Each structure stands twice: as C-alpha cells, then as structure tokens.
Amino acid sequence: MSAETDSGGDHGLPDSSTITRWLVTTNHKDVGILYTVTALFFLVFGGVLALLMRIQLWTPGAGFLEAVSYNQAVSAHGLIMVFWFLSPFAFGFANYVVPLQIGARDLAFPRLNALSYWLYLFSGLLFAVSFFQGATFAGGWTMYAPLNVPVYTPDIGASTAVLALVLFVVSVTVSSVNFLTSMHRMRAEGLTLRRMPIFSWTILLTVWMMLFAFAALLAALLILSSDRLLGTQYFAATGAGGSLLWAHLFWFFGHPEVYIVFFPALGVMAECFQTFTGQRLVGRKWFIAAMVLVALQSFVVWMHHMFLTSINLEIKTLFMATTIGISLPFDLMVFALIYTLIKGRIRFTTPFLFSFGALVLFIIGGITGVFLGAVVLDYEFRGTYWVVAHFHYVMVGGVTALFGGLYYWFPKMTGKMYDEFLGKLHFGLYFVGFNLLYFPMFLSWETPRRDFVYPEAFVSWHQLSTVGGFVLGISFLVMFYNLAKSLVAGEAADDNPWAFSTTTEWALPSPPPIENFPGVPTFASGALEFRSAEAGDRSAVEIADGGGEPAPDGGPAHAAGTDAADHEEDHASPWPLAVGVASFVLLLGLSGLQRGGFPSGVEGGFYVATTGVGLAALGWTLVRLARERFVGPSGPFGESWPFEAVENTKLGVWIFLASDVVLFGAFIGSYVFIRVAHGWTDWHELVPEAHVVTPGLVNTYLLLTSSFAVVVALVAAERESRWGLVGSLGLTFGLGVAFLVNKAMEWQHLFHVHGETFANGWVPSTNVAASTFYLTTGLHGLHVIGGLCIALYLVARAWNGAYLDDERSIEYFGLYWHFVDIVWLFLFPLFYIL
Missing domain, CATH: 1.20.210.10 (Cytochrome c oxidase-like, subunit I domain)
Structure with a gap:
C-alpha cells in the first residue's frame, strides 16, 4: 500500500500494518x-x-x-x-x-x-x-x-x-x-x-x-x-x-x-x-x-x-x-x-x-x-x-x-x-x-x-x-x-489499469489516500475537477471515455495533481468495536433463556452472569460512544436533491424512523392477522375482564403530555433558557417514567388475575391474545426506555449548559419521542378498546 495511505498519524489512524489500525x-x-x-x-x-x-x-x-x-x-x-x-x-x-x-x-x-x-x-x-x-x-x-x-x-x-x-x-x-x-x-x-x-x-x-x-x-x-x-x-x-x-x-x-x-x-x-x-x-x-x-x-x-x-x-x-x-x-x-x-x-x-x-x-x-x-x-x-x-x-x-x-x-x-x-x-x-x-x-x-x-x-x-x-x-x-x-x-498497479474506465475512483491513486481527493471534487462543468478548499480554484481533469460522450456515469480516468486541503476529520474510534463485543456478550447470555427463565445450576448461572455483564457493558460503551469527540465529514456537500434543506443527522433520524414504521407495522399487522384468523369477536374470550381501558387511557395522557414537554424544551433551547430546557426535559423524563410505572403495575395485576379460565394468571405464554398484547406493547415500552436513556443524557448535558447555542439534538430527540407517542395512539385502541 502507498505510504500516503499507510501513514495515519495525522488522521488519528495507526499504520495499516498494525492490528490496532483495523x-x-x-x-x-x-x-x-x-x-x-x-x-x-x-x-x-x-x-x-x-x-x-x-x-x-x-x-x-x-x-x-x-x-x-x-x-x-x-x-x-x-x-x-x-x-x-x-x-x-x-x-x-x-x-x-x-x-x-x-x-x-x-x-x-x-x-x-x-x-x-x-x-x-x-x-x-x-x-x-x-x-x-x-x-x-x-x-x-x-x-x-x-x-x-x-x-x-x-x-x-x-x-x-x-x-x-x-x-x-x-x-x-x-x-x-x-x-x-x-x-x-x-x-x-x-x-x-x-x-x-x-x-x-x-x-x-x-x-x-x-x-x-x-x-x-x-x-x-x-x-x-x-x-x-x-x-x-x-x-x-x-x-x-x-x-x-x-x-x-x-x-x-x-x-x-x-x-x-x-x-x-x-x-x-x-x-x-x-x-x-x-x-x-x-x-x-x-x-x-x-x-x-x-x-x-x-x-x-x-x-x-x-x-x-x-x-x-x-x-x-x-x-x-x-x-x-x-x-x-x-x-x-x-x-x-x-x-x-x-x-x-x-x-x-x-x-x-x-x-x-x-x-x-x-x-x-x-x-x-x-x-x-x-x-x-x-x-x-x-x-x-x-x-x-x-x-x-x-x-x-x-x-x-x-x-x-x-x-x-x-x-x-x-x-x-x-x-x-x-x-x-x-x-x-x-x-x-x-x-x-x-x-x-x-x-x-x-x-x-x-x-x-x-x-x-x-x-x-x-x-x-x-x-x-x-x-x-x-x-x-x-x-x-x-x-x-x-x-x-504482485506488480504495482497504475492509478487506472483499465483503458476505458469512466468512474471517479480511477482518477485517484491506487490505493487512494485517507481523505480520498486532492481538493473538493466538482462535476459542475461536466468533467471532474478539484477545487481547492482554501483558494476556491479548480484543476481540470481529462475524461477518458470509451463511449465517446462526456463523463458517462459521472466519472473520469485521470486526475491532475493538486495539493490536498488541510482537513481535521477523525478516522479512528475504539467504541464501535466495544459496542460490538458488548452486544455479542449480551445476546450470548440471553440465548440461555427458556420460557422466561434461565436453567438452574452452573449453566444457568453462566447465562445469568453473561447477560448482566453484557447489559452493563452495552450501556457503558454506548455512553462512551455518545460522549466521544469525533469530527466527521462537514459540508457543504453539493448535490442533495430532494433533501437540500435537511441536515445529515436529521435525515438519518427520519430514515431510521421509516424503518421503525415497518417494524411496528409488522407487529400490528401480525396482531390483526392472528386475531382475524382466530375470530375477531371470539378474541375477547382469551382476554380477562381485568384487562380494562383505564391504564391505557392514563398512559395515553402521560405520553401526549410528554410530547408537549419536548416541544417546550425545544422552545427553551431556542430562547437559550438553560433552566427552562432542563426543566422541560426533566418533565419529559418524569412522564416517561410514570408511563413505565403505570404499565408495570398493569402488567403485575394481569399476571396475577384469578379465575377458572386464567388459573395461573394472564402471562405472555397463557394464550395468543396475551402474547400479542405483551409483546407489542413491550416493544413500544423498550422504545420508551431507549428514549428515556437519551432524555437522561440530554438532561445531564443541558445542566452543564449544552444545546443553548445549537438546539438540533433536542429537535432530533423530539422526532423520535413524537414517533413513539404516535405509535401508542395506534396501540391504545387496538389493545384496549376494540
């Protein structure tokens, strides 16, 4: 590999010949x-x-x-x-x-x-x-x-x-x-x-x-x-x-x-x-x-x-x-x-x-x-x-x-x-x-x-x-x-060993340097050029086009040399690896679960200990990943249709939520599918009378109020009101905790209902109606817990004065929290009213 690629000291990367680099x-x-x-x-x-x-x-x-x-x-x-x-x-x-x-x-x-x-x-x-x-x-x-x-x-x-x-x-x-x-x-x-x-x-x-x-x-x-x-x-x-x-x-x-x-x-x-x-x-x-x-x-x-x-x-x-x-x-x-x-x-x-x-x-x-x-x-x-x-x-x-x-x-x-x-x-x-x-x-x-x-x-x-x-x-x-x-x-490869390659990677050295390009690439003229980040000038690039048309696939074959601009982006972090290890340990421990419990003896003790260690390690590594100072690519980036007005992180949040829509849609669809297969009205025979509307209604009010508190937090951040921000985020956290406490009390009550039909209580394994209720609302509860972890982190940072000059983190958290609340508005009528 080229010396330019191997040497990573200026970019926080060890040499590529070391295991640490990878x-x-x-x-x-x-x-x-x-x-x-x-x-x-x-x-x-x-x-x-x-x-x-x-x-x-x-x-x-x-x-x-x-x-x-x-x-x-x-x-x-x-x-x-x-x-x-x-x-x-x-x-x-x-x-x-x-x-x-x-x-x-x-x-x-x-x-x-x-x-x-x-x-x-x-x-x-x-x-x-x-x-x-x-x-x-x-x-x-x-x-x-x-x-x-x-x-x-x-x-x-x-x-x-x-x-x-x-x-x-x-x-x-x-x-x-x-x-x-x-x-x-x-x-x-x-x-x-x-x-x-x-x-x-x-x-x-x-x-x-x-x-x-x-x-x-x-x-x-x-x-x-x-x-x-x-x-x-x-x-x-x-x-x-x-x-x-x-x-x-x-x-x-x-x-x-x-x-x-x-x-x-x-x-x-x-x-x-x-x-x-x-x-x-x-x-x-x-x-x-x-x-x-x-x-x-x-x-x-x-x-x-x-x-x-x-x-x-x-x-x-x-x-x-x-x-x-x-x-x-x-x-x-x-x-x-x-x-x-x-x-x-x-x-x-x-x-x-x-x-x-x-x-x-x-x-x-x-x-x-x-x-x-x-x-x-x-x-x-x-x-x-x-x-x-x-x-x-x-x-x-x-x-x-x-x-x-x-x-x-x-x-x-x-x-x-x-x-x-x-x-x-x-x-x-x-x-x-x-x-x-x-x-x-x-x-x-x-x-x-x-x-x-x-x-x-x-x-x-x-x-x-x-x-x-x-x-x-x-x-x-x-x-x-x-x-x-x-x-x-093997013999050294040219920057472009193929006679008629037309895409941008062949305009660069083989292998390319850490920062990829000797300047800011642009295709505005129809050909690839590199514009100096400092001076704003351009260096033109010849197009080798086997097809005889300008820049097919948007690419050239060779680039003229220009000095790379000075960039201070980071390229190394130990925490992604640490999160991966922690996830492995946690799931290995959870694999020992059987019908809600771990086996007895030494084997069960191993899985319990592994689960505990994995859960603690995952929480700690995620916090360290969030707290790490890491400078990634910075804009402007050029073409971004149709998302010109959407910042990178915000777009990432929206895309994640789009996948979450499908996840919850599949869970809700599964509930509807199984209920229809069983018989929509016959379903009520599988549900105890103790499963009443009131807990769900209370939780609906709690979540809707918490969403309003997030809006207030965003306004407080925009007005640079530190205590308003801390107070509204704290209120969001408190209402979310109240939601979980109310949910836990409801579940505890249902677990211990008595009667001829439900002699052993209404637990997730009692019947398919219990399974759909506990699993779907439980998935939503896990989303609430995830949101509360983020809210607690935001409160801690807001206490120290963060987010007053840049409220975007509050806005992104709000997108997630509002989504969680909207999902509950679907779950409440499905599992408590219909």
Missing part, C-alpha cells in the same frame, strides 16, 4: 476491506457445510452425517450464505467504492459505518457459537413455523442462531441509514442522481430495499425470539394462523432479498461491460428506470412463495400476475447489457469473464424461475430440486459478478495487479464447477428438497453434482492463492 478504523475504505475479507471467511464457512451435504448425497440415505447433523448443515449453509456472505460481500465494494464514485470524503456517519461492520462480524461469530450449544438451528434456512419453535428445535444453539440474525439485522439497519444519508446528501457538485454511476445507483436502490425488507424480517425474528425465550404463542399457534403468519413476514423480506443480492451484481456487470467494451451502457436511463420499477415491485410479489398454502385462488392469481410483471423490467436490463456487448469491442479480462458468466447464469435462472411463477407448475415443482437449482442460478449467479468486481477493484484497493492467468483459470474452474454442480439438479428435479433420501434413478446426477461442488471449491483455492500472491509480490 480495530479502531472508521475510514470507509478500511471498513470496505474488512467487510470483503470477513465475507470471504463466511464463504469458506458456508462452502465447507455445502461440501458436507454433497458428500452425504453421493448415494441416497448415506450415513456420512446423522439426520440432525445434515439438517443443521443444510440450515446453517443457507443462513450463512444468504445473510453473512452474499450481501456483505457486495457491501465491501460499496463501502470502498461508493464514496469515491459520488465525490465524498467518507460516509456521513463514519463511526456508524464501523459499528455496522463490528455488529456484522459478531453476529456471525454468535452464529458460529450456536454449533457448540447442543445444536444450531436445524429447521431450514427459511425457518418455517412451527419448526422454528422449541418443541421441534429445542437446543439453546437454535435460539442463539435466531439472536445472531437479530444482531445481523441491526447491523443492516445501521448501515442502511448511513448509506442513504450519504448518497442523498453528500454527492459532489454537479453529480445529480441522473449522472450517478450505475454501480452507485444499484447500491442506492439496494439500500432502500434493505431498509424496509429487513425491518419486516426484524419483526419476524423478534417475535420468534420471544416465542423461544419467553414462551409466547405466535408461531406455535398453528390453529390461529401462526405458520401462515411466519410465511408472510419472512417472504415479505425474502423476495426483496433476491434483488438486494442481485442489484449490486448487476451494477458490477454494467461497470465491467462499459469498461471492457469501451461502450457506454446502452439505454442507460431506461436501465435505471427498470431498476427503480423492480425495486418497487419487489414488495408486491412475496406471495408467489406461498402458492401451496391455503390462500384463495384469486389472490394467488393476482400474485402470479405481479410475478410475471416483475420479469419485464429485467428483460429490458438484460437486453441493454447484451446490446452494450454487441456495440463495443470486448477485452476478455478476468473481471469481464466473471461478469459475462454471471449474465449467462442469470438468464438460465430467470427462465427456470418463470416456471415457478405459474400457480399450476409451482404445485409440481415446489419442494423439489428444481427450486434449489433455480435459486442458485439466480443467487450464486449474481455472486459470480461480484467475484468479477473483486478482480476489477483489487488493483484500486491494494495497489497491486492480480495474476491474469490465475484469474482466468479461476473463472474456468468456477464456471465448469458451477454448472456441473447445479444444472444436474434440474434433471433430477424430483428429488425432495432438504432430504438425503432420493430415488435411485438420480444417483448419477447427484454424483455429478458432488464432483461439480468440489471443482467449484478448488476454484476458490486458486482465487485465494492468486490474491494472496499478488498482494505480497
């Missing part, structure tokens, strides 16, 4: 490398599990693995690959490249970026720990109910796997807020959305989908965690629609996840096709429009995964139509890529070969997926290896392009060139192994999915698949050897 860095390029390396580790983890499965399938009913071990391997392989490899691998590139492409010095919230990585890493480690707690989750990667409840998967390790997924989703949410704020608010002058590079466009749309899809998954996982740890009755209540509810929640996430995985791969394909054909993407604006349409449609096709359920035929027909409809924009994108190849002059480099191979594989996956979109054919193919083959041709087909992206940006990330011969050897082995592994599954489609017993007639096809799996595995050994050898002894 533990404390918040720089987006370092975080991108961490994501990439960690994702490759999980590729190996999941790949080894896949090879164990293929050995088991060499002959039907083989005894290489026991039945439970095989189920664990199948489930863990799917979960690891979908969650801990596919998307994080793409976001390694996104972290590194997107800020460079949009002309930003870093992402909007560098410490949140580092935090998202550490939460991702420790969620994966928590999942790995689950293998040593009896057994990990063994109910399939889709975790269908009721197999996901303790009756069928009783081991503590299964609960740990669910909690690991919860932590992973929290990481995704943090990352989504950061990326959306950055990409909407921090683009360089002149880089409008219309001119933004295709790869950045795919990441922008991917993150919007992630924000809402993963919020629905978080709701499902929190409910499942409650069923497993607290004994609630959501998914065990099959008679009340629990199994169907899980399918709705999971697939509302699950189908957008297909495009969340594939869109970044599509962006890599477009970038590589443009670079290695010297041709601007054909129909670029229509390509972008098609992607936007797919992103929107992705949320209205989830029920085609549920054609075999009891949903009526009219609804199934509607979702068959939406499924066929979403394939049409993809047709446009595929033809745009093909015409780009036809009109250009192709250079068969390793990145191009992987991108082209991905296009071929995706076409096969898309065509075979059309069969599953038809209700009648889905009845025949569902639950067979046809689905396995189609799924991998789409998902792993997309990953094929991401390996092309790894080779494409490897020179930029490391300053070294990879070995071209070994790269092409990797592609050859990969492409042959991939098709040997997955195509025979179409021919042996009658094999039952997730079962190692299959008809003898398919033995040859399965043995061919197993050979293909090992060939595919060997191809990755070639890749790792190539990258390691190149990193140590």
